[in-house]
Amino acid sequence: MVCPEEFAAAIAATGIALTKGKSTEELAILAILFIQLGYTIESVIAQREYIEKCCNKENSSNLG
Structure with a gap:
């Protein structure tokens, strides 16, 4: 683990490298793309956590 x-x-170095040679408009599009990517990943995480909690409760109640 880093x-x-x-x-x-x-992350900062990657962000700076991505800006080289890009117009302001291209950078705005890239920023929106990465923000959306982050939101999508957060949504997947939330769904996984919900499913894990739900399945663990069901499995626990089936055992007892």
Whole structure:
């Protein structure tokens, strides 16, 4: 696992590298794309957590 400081530095460097040679309009589109990607991943995580809790409760009640 990467330490938080190295992770933050890598993300910053990636962001800076992605901006090179891009217009402001292209950067705005990239920003929106990555924001949407983050929201989609958060939605998947929330669904997985809900399903895991739901399934664990059902399995526990079936055992007792």
